[in-house]
Amino acid sequence: MIAIVDYQQAYEADEGMAKAIPSLEQIEAWANAVLVAENTGEQEITVRFTDDEESQTLNHEYRGKDKPTNVLSFPFEVPPGIEMNLLGDLVICVPVIMREAEEQDKTPTNHYAHMVVHGILHLLGYDHIDDADADIMEAKEIRILASLNIGNPYQ
Template structure:
């Protein structure tokens, strides 16, 4: 397995939040953990880090929710007959991730890992709309994070 991560850093703002944005190396490690768990080979993903304004605009345009969110997933759909190993795009809102990590008493890096894995699973077709799907997706997230030495993010602290 080999993840190709197109890293886009578009966040401009608080220096502490900017410094906490993970490296391309970390993102690649997390993406590779998902690919390994799913038995997939080389796949490409774009991961873009934004501020709240861009996140809110995209969340409103594509989901009808007028607020910034932690991660948005945009799966790539190739035209019929075209084979590409392109999963799609993840848009990760740096201020939301930092705020959530603080509120939940988590390390910011571990929350980035969780949201990256969560978004990658969305790109692969997993969802959490109903309870059964949520259970499947969360169990995959927990297992992948555990393979990286990261505790279950759903445990109440």
């Protein structure tokens, strides 16, 4: 196992949503798939499950977008001269994931997996601002999710 996950449950879900929130073991498996595919070695990642309000606040403060979003990635910037395997933090908004899964006719589990993979790729420096970068990132997501027996999330 190369992913060390700090699992934070900051969302008080109703029973239906609570059952859909992935377990620590699922998050570790998805994170490991990314880290193995990217050959990173051991990395520590914080994954925090939150509500619309916290997601919206963070999205507004750090991205200038005043709405909740599915996943936010906050890479850790290691100070010069210090060696740490802390990759960064993912903040996953439970209500947004559940709404999107329903709208996109996906299982919540598969959508959570996609957002974890997507978020970790952001932590590793991938982005989708322009079409060429988006193509690279999406291809990696599709390949990593396929290794987890999860279909193409863009179809």
